[in-house]
Amino acid sequence: MKPLYPAFIFFLLVGLAIAGPPESDPARKAESISVITAPIHFFQKYLSGADGHRCPMTPSCACYAQQAIRRHGAIQGWIMACDRLMRCGRDELKNGPATMTRHGLRCQDPVQNNDFWLH
Amino acid sequence: MVFQPAFRFLIIAIGGPLMLFSLTGYAAALLTIDADHQYDYAQTRLDEGAFDVAIVAFNRFIYFFPADPRIPLARKGTGMAQFGAGRYQAAAAVFNALTADYQGSSLQIDAFFMLSRSHFRLGMTEQAMVDLHNLMALSPEAHVIDRACYELGWLHVEQGRWNDAAQTFGQISPDNQDRLRVADLTRTLARSDTIPVKNPTTAGLLSIVPGGGQLYTGRTQDALTAFLINAGLICAAWESFDNELYALGAVIGFVEFGFYAGNIYGAVSSAHKYNRDRIAEFRDALNRRRQTTLSLAPVPNGALLSLTIDF
Numbered sequence: 001m002k003p004l005y006p007a008f009i010f011f012l013l014v015g016l017a018i019a020g021p022p023e024s025d026p027a028r029k030a031e032s033i034s035v036i037t038a039p040i041h042f043f044q045k046y047l048s049g050a051d052g053h054r055c056p057m058t059p060s061c062a063c064y065a066q067q068a069i070r071r072h073g074a075i076q077g078w079i080m081a082c083d084r085l086m087r088c089g090r091d092e093l094k095n096g097p098a099t100m101t102r103h104g105l106r107c108q109d110p111v112q113n114n115d116f117w118l119h
Numbered sequence: 120m121v122f123q124p125a126f127r128f129l130i131i132a133i134g135g136p137l138m139l140f141s142l143t144g145y146a147a148a149l150l151t152i153d154a155d156h157q158y159d160y161a162q163t164r165l166d167e168g169a170f171d172v173a174i175v176a177f178n179r180f181i182y183f184f185p186a187d188p189r190i191p192l193a194r195k196g197t198g199m200a201q202f203g204a205g206r207y208q209a210a211a212a213v214f215n216a217l218t219a220d221y222q223g224s225s226l227q228i229d230a231f232f233m234l235s236r237s238h239f240r241l242g243m244t245e246q247a248m249v250d251l252h253n254l255m256a257l258s259p260e261a262h263v264i265d266r267a268c269y270e271l272g273w274l275h276v277e278q279g280r281w282n283d284a285a286q287t288f289g290q291i292s293p294d295n296q297d298r299l300r301v302a303d304l305t306r307t308l309a310r311s312d313t314i315p316v317k318n319p320t321t322a323g324l325l326s327i328v329p330g331g332g333q334l335y336t337g338r339t340q341d342a343l344t345a346f347l348i349n350a351g352l353i354c355a356a357w358e359s360f361d362n363e364l365y366a367l368g369a370v371i372g373f374v375e376f377g378f379y380a381g382n383i384y385g386a387v388s389s390a391h392k393y394n395r396d397r398i399a400e401f402r403d404a405l406n407r408r409r410q411t412t413l414s415l416a417p418v419p420n421g422a423l424l425s426l427t428i429d430f
């Protein structure tokens with residue numbers, strides 16, 4: 001079954017490439033994005049609330065993921081969110097500017113700080 | 120109510136003069152604002168940073184005293200107030216009109232400089248450069264060209280065009296080069312080759328091995344995290360497929376796709392951020408050389424007070 005794994009990844013990537021960019025119609029796009037970000041919203045409302053606001057960066061990783069998906073669509077937003085999860089609380093704390101939020105001192109790392117080079 | 124004739128006379132005799140006196144007093148309290156008062160008020164508001172009030176006051180001056188010789192200055196004042204208030208689009212419109220209406224005057228020169236600054240603040244750096252080039256074409260005077268070259272050089276610095284900036288600063292006439300510390304600026308700009316840069320493509324390619332790109336850009340903790348997460352997820356997906364847990368393998372594979380691509384994206388992004396930060400540091404070091412400096416240093420038999428201001 002091992003050869004199936006690379007094949008799965010290959011077909012996944014081909015499928016994503018064929019799917020193309022998200023819908024350009026603003027109403028449909030907003031609707032689809034709200035569906036995609038629903039799990040993040042669920043996490044923010046029920047899990048993060050119970051766990052406490054512990055993300056050392058602002059916006060928080062969940063909020064960052066929502067913003068990234070809104071700005072760049074589901075695929076790129078998902079990739080950017082994964083990138084952020086790997087960076088959260090590590091070298092970015094030394095490089096990014098600190099800012100005071102209502103949850104205390106946080107490292108400022110907005111989506112714009114990570115997609116400026118795409119424009 | 121009907122008054123007796125005698126009583127009516129008394130009311131008129133006493134009330135009439137009283138009314139007249141009060142009207143005269145009211146007339147004496149009337150304030151007449153002349154052109155000087157209005158202009159001084161507007162200028163004071165501008166100097167004190169009350170930009171919105173200054174705009175209203177200057178416009179009132181322009182409306183009520185259209186023949187006053189200070190009308191061009193009042194128009195410039197509205198532009199300066201718009202600029203001070205951060206309304207750069209409106210300021211650019213005012214200064215653009217001034218460049219057309221007062222050709223050949225010193226006001227036109229000042230308007231061109233302010234037009235360039237307004238365009239720069241609007242993010243239209245190329246247009247700001249065109250404004251200065253237009254000014255240099257219109258005004259052959261050496262001091263104007265020097266000033267335009269100086270501002271143009273700083274616009275090149277903002278764009279990160281170090282060689283163009285050095286070349287433009289070099290066009291300033293020798294008389295002004297010392298005053299503007301051109302030698303110091305060009306010496307610093309010559310060090311632009313030493314700005315450390317990271318190649319984003321190299322960072323992306325190195326991230327084929329998760330964490331390689333992050334290590335290249337000096338982010339060791341990110342590199343270790345990316346390597347461990349990706350290695351763990353790849354192993355988990357491999358084992359799932361190996362144990363014929365296809366659904367689990369597919370889910371883990373999908374998650375791993377995001378983290379693997381995110382690892383490459385993060386490496387490229389961190390290279391760009393590294394370059395951006397190094398360039399910003401270099402630019403800040405240059406900008407510190409143009410700021411107003413006030414220093415006090417001991418010298419034999421006294422102290423030397425030094426104030427440095429660029430025009």
